[in-house]
Amino acid sequence: MLPQESIRNEINIPVKMRDGTVLYADIYRPDTKNKCPAIVTRFAYDKSILIAENPGYMNPQRFARAGYVVVVQDVRGRGGAEGESFLWSHEAEDGYDTIEWTAIQPWCDGNVGMYGLSYSGYTQWLTAATQPPHLKVICPVQSSPSARDYMTFNSGSVFGLQGHVSWHLGMCMQSFIRSKLPPTQAKALLESLYYAIDNIRDECSFLPLKDILVDRLAGQLGFKPSVADFITNMEDDDYWVQLNSIAPFEKITVPVFQSCGWYDQYNLAAAVSDSFNGMREGGGSDLARKNQKLLLGPWIHGSALLSNVGALDLGIASAGASIDLTGMHIRWFDYWLKGIANGIMDEPPIRIFVMGDNVWRNEKEWPLARTKYTKYYFHSDGKANSRFGNGVLSPKISANEETDVYLYDPRNPVPYKWGGSGISPTFVVQDQEEVEKRADVLVYTSEPLKNDLEVTGPIEAKLWASSSAVDTDFTTKLVDVYPNGKAYNLVEGIVRARHRQSVAKPKLIEPGKIYEYSIKLKPTSNVFKTGHRIRVQISSSNFPKWDRNLNTGHPIGQDAEIMVAMQTIYHDKQYPSHIVLPVIPR
DSSP, X not given: OOOGGGEEEEEEEEEEOTTSOEEEEEEEEESSSSOEEEEEEEESSOTTHHHHSOOTTTOHHHXXXXXXXXXXXXXXXXXXXXSOEETTTTHHHHHHHHHHHHHTSTTEEEEEEEEEETHHHHHHHHHHHTOOTTEEEEEEESOOSBIIIIIIEETTTEEOHHHHHHXXXXXXXXXXXXXXXXXXXXXXXXXHHHHHHHXXXXXXXXXXXXXXXXXXXXXXXTEESOHHHHHHTTTOHHHHHHTTOBOOGGGOOSOEEEEEEEEOTTSHHHHHHHHHHHHHHHOSSHHHHHOEEEEEEEEETTOOSOSBOBSOBOOOSTTOSOOOHHHXXXXXXXXXXXXXXXXXXXXXXXXXXXXXXXXXXXXXXXXOTTOEEEEEEEEOSSOOBSTTSOOEEESSOXXXXXOEEEEEOXXXXXXXXXXXXXXXXXXXXXXXXXXXXXXXXXXXXXXXXXXXXXXXXXXXXXXXXXXXXXSOEEEEEEEEEOTTSOEEEEEEEEEEGGGSSOSSSOOOOOTTOOEEEEEEEEEEEEEEOTTOEEEEEEESOOBTTSOOOOSSOSOTTSOOOOOXXXXXXXXXXXXXXXXXXXXXXX
16 A cells, blocks of 8 residues: 555546536546556545545545545536536446546556445446446446436335435535525525425425425426436336436446445345346346456445444444455455456355344355245234234244234324434434334234244245225335344335336226235345344335325325225235245254
8 A cells, every 4th residue: 555645636637528518526646657547436426525524435545545546526517517417317428438538548557447335336337338448347335227226216116205305405405505596595595405404304294295395496406307306207117218227237348346235225235136146147248247246234325334233233243244345346456457366256256244143254146045935924813013912923824814904094104213314314223112013013023033043135025915095005124023122123125006016007906905915125134043033014104214105096296185095914825925034044
């Protein structure tokens, strides 16, 4: 590593795009006359904060000390960059132009890679899909090649409401700081921004969603697309294609190192594991298909990759949950950009953190080949409402049992607790006591385990249910219950009835008719320890993490009409509702 004083820093270097728009980059490079490989990150939040906040992973100086020229660029319309601030729309061609500009600079040897998390991860996918000749490798963190199906909607249809409202508010605040509005207009706009930030839960409750305050603020500040744009176009495939929101695997021809956290709020643990397999099977070159890496830890979105995930600290084992991701990426770049034989590609392609045991473990494939998919069935005498009910979870198949019934009232949805505050919420591990007191939450709990039980992989619930409404939602949450009674969330999922078969071709349900629903939960890796119990919660909302279904069957987000729905969950021989756990033999 080079000492700090051996790094040269150039600020706001203009980079002209093909349409004449000028973006600006900060450049960090070793103080040497020799040409070096370069790595690029394209940033949506004003590149100056990378040094001002000095985050552990995104700090470009450490990469520069490792012998790389680092190009940190504001994307179009953000920070000091020219152009319209329009999410995703220009990232593919702008990424291509930036990579090729970087490759011909006098300090670059022609080998270029990309790094960055969240939006900076997504810009990598879009750039790679354009196949710039000098791009050799990417390493997106907490991101996905499909912004619609994971980053915006759960399973492509249920809107990640609170995450996007807070994200849009953050983007609006940054736009306001850069704006040059008249004093009176600026004062009124700033007051509205602070009001929305201080009252995010109320903002998420506003109806109709298409008229939410953050959209009016974004309109005044010129930020697109809006929350309403997402919601009102969720079923329109053409909209998402023209928005440039998908990077097809077959167009990605470079090696990819992906990483994410089990507790990422945008369902990105599913995204990275799916895209890892998607690239292995359908990548655009033999090089790409054979050179994929996957890292999954117990982190939240945008975290500093620490071991604390809310109510639990998973760093108690000697291995710890914290990890030097920058160091791992430097090894990745050393191999692919410098040609250093450091053995990284001889190592197993997957590394996961197994919670409960709190250890890191290497694997060869995902899901694990040794997985024993085990069904745990729901049982009750018709009174599984709340944890005080008689709901039971068991590998024994359901018999002729009474159905469980609850009322879903969108005016009083099941709350999703989060950590943090303001425009920086975090979806973390929380004790489920408050949620499990509710009569509109069905709770099915196993007997205390006699031996450790490892659950590693994707999880799916099969639910047979009817509703008094023509459209509604069903949710499933997997919970680890400790011997002291504390119940900690692991993963959750949701299905919208009208989209049970297709997002693009919605179909309302018939009130009272029994339908089978498949609910895909995020993947996880957790050991339910001896004496712990496995618990499943079933309900119809998880608010404001996901938008509420108002049960009317009307277009989502268009009006304020609300209906209460009576939900019936079946668990008998004909309709054996259950959850499928990927059990790993021990």
